[in-house]
Amino acid sequence: MGFEPPQRLVRALGESYGDTAAGDWLARLPGLTEQALAATGPGTTVERVAAPGGRSSLVLLVRDAEGAPAALKLAPAGAEPELERAALAHWNGWGAVKLIPSPDEAVAADAAGGVLLLERLHPEVSLRSLPEAKALLEAAGTVRRLWVDPPTGHAFETVAERTGLRTDAMLASAASDPALEPLVSAALAARAELVAHSPEVLLLHGNFRQSKVLSGERAPWLTVGPEPVVGERAYDLARLVRDRVEDLIASPGGATTARRRVKKLAEALDVDRDRLHGWTLFRAVESGTRALAAGRRQEGEVTLEFAGWL
Numbered sequence: 001m002g003f004e005p006p007q008r009l010v011r012a013l014g015e016s017y018g019d020t021a022a023g024d025w026l027a028r029l030p031g032l033t034e035q036a037l038a039a040t041g042p043g044t045t046v047e048r049v050a051a052p053g054g055r056s057s058l059v060l061l062v063r064d065a066e067g068a069p070a071a072l073k074l075a076p077a078g079a080e081p082e083l084e085r086a087a088l089a090h091w092n093g094w095g096a097v098k099l100i101p102s103p104d105e106a107v108a109a110d111a112a113g114g115v116l117l118l119e120r121l122h123p124e125v126s127l128r129s130l131p132e133a134k135a136l137l138e139a140a141g142t143v144r145r146l147w148v149d150p151p152t153g154h155a156f157e158t159v160a161e162r163t164g165l166r167t168d169a170m171l172a173s174a175a176s177d178p179a180l181e182p183l184v185s186a187a188l189a190a191r192a193e194l195v196a197h198s199p200e201v202l203l204l205h206g207n208f209r210q211s212k213v214l215s216g217e218r219a220p221w222l223t224v225g226p227e228p229v230v231g232e233r234a235y236d237l238a239r240l241v242r243d244r245v246e247d248l249i250a251s252p253g254g255a256t257t258a259r260r261r262v263k264k265l266a267e268a269l270d271v272d273r274d275r276l277h278g279w280t281l282f283r284a285v286e287s288g289t290r291a292l293a294a295g296r297r298q299e300g301e302v303t304l305e306f307a308g309w310l
Contacts, residue, residue: 005029005049005058012055015294017078025076029058036074036115041065046072050123054225057081061120069120070100080227081114083156087203087228088116095145096223097121097216121222127210132244135210136261139240140268142221143208150203150230159204159231160195166286167191173289180289183307187285190278194234199272204229204236210243234271238279241265245306255309262310281310 005026013022037044043065050059050071057075064070075081088099100117127135150156167188174184205212206227216222229235241261248254262280266273284307291300 006051006053008052008055009058013076016056017076021076021078029074032074033058033060033072036072037062039115040070040072040117044072057225059123061123071097071118071120071123073116073118075114075116077114079114081116083228084226085114085116086151086154087156087226088118090151090203091146091148093119093218093222094148095142095219096226097214098218118224119216119218121214121216121224123214125215127213127221128244132247135243136240136265138221139208139210139213139243140265142213142223143205143236143240144269146205146208146223146226147202147233147236150201154203154230156203156228156230158201159198159229159235162206162229163191163195163282163286166290169293170286170289173293177292180304183285183304184289187282187307191282194275194278194282198232199275200232201230202233204231204233206236207239208236209239232275233269234266234275235279235283237265237269237271237276238283241276241280242284242303242306245302249302249305254306258306258309277310281307284310 010022010026013025016022017025033046037046040062041064044062047061047063050061053059056079057073060072060074062070062072073081075084085099088096092098098119100119127139130138170184170188174181205223206229207225208223212225213221213223241258242248248258251257262277263273265271266276284303288300288303288307291297291303293300
């Protein structure tokens with residue numbers, strides 16, 4: 001295939017899997033794409049690569065033999081596309097992008113470590129294109145649709161399991177930079193209290209934010225790119241609270257606005273305010289320390305400044 005993967009994806013894969021493993025998958029990508037296209041049925045053609053795209057997968061905008069639009073998503077096995085497939089199948093288009101059945105699911109599942117054929121949304125139009133207040137309102141209305149009982153016998157992580165895997169890296173960051181120790185300690189203490197008792201066990205998006213909600217034809221707004229996990233709704237809202245964090249940092253009233261977001265989202269979605277505050281703190285500190293460790297210093301400092309406001 002004659003295309004170049006977006007540089008954002010190349011950098012993110014190297015960060016997640018190491019340059020060697022990422023390079024190997026990227027080198028095999030043309031062949032894997034041909035295999036995936038064949039699995040969707042004869043006559044499927046690529047229009048273009050969706051750019052800037054995501055950090056864990058390549059999305060190709062395609063058309064089938066009849067000209068119907070779709071999106072073909074390819075991801076390495078480490079991104080666990082089989083879990084994304086399971087979540088999308090369970091939601092079945094309710095608040096989320098819908099899976100399109102492939103004529104040869106066995107081939108599609110094997111190609112590239114995971115392939116998803118999805119309904120075509122408008123990748124260039126996300127909730128971030130709306131004014132802040134309207135975007136948060138639409139985001140709240142979208143994410144609440146995803147909060148359903150998980151399927152029987154599911155393989156999704158729990159919130160406690162997922163966050164537990166990230167505590168060692170946070171402690172290492174605090175050890176290497178003592179200035180981070182107070183924030184890391186506060187975040188870990190909040191997590192320990194929160195996981196001691198979860199008020200609900202629902203299927204969550206796992207990485208919900210405004211850029212993950214795209215304009216569609218079937219519905220005005222639909223969610224994409226889940227990293228599914230089961231647990232409480234407050235965890236799912238925590239990433240949304242710090243959306244457009246760069247704008248918050250640049251605003252003289254950013255700290256007040258951040259705290260107001262916690263209050264407004266908790267009230268709008270009937271979520272315990274203290275639990276949302278705790279998960280927002282933990283997720284911001286975890287993301288900030290991870291960005292610093294990966295060399296994304298500006299992103300890390302901005303995220304940790306936000307965490308300090310909480």
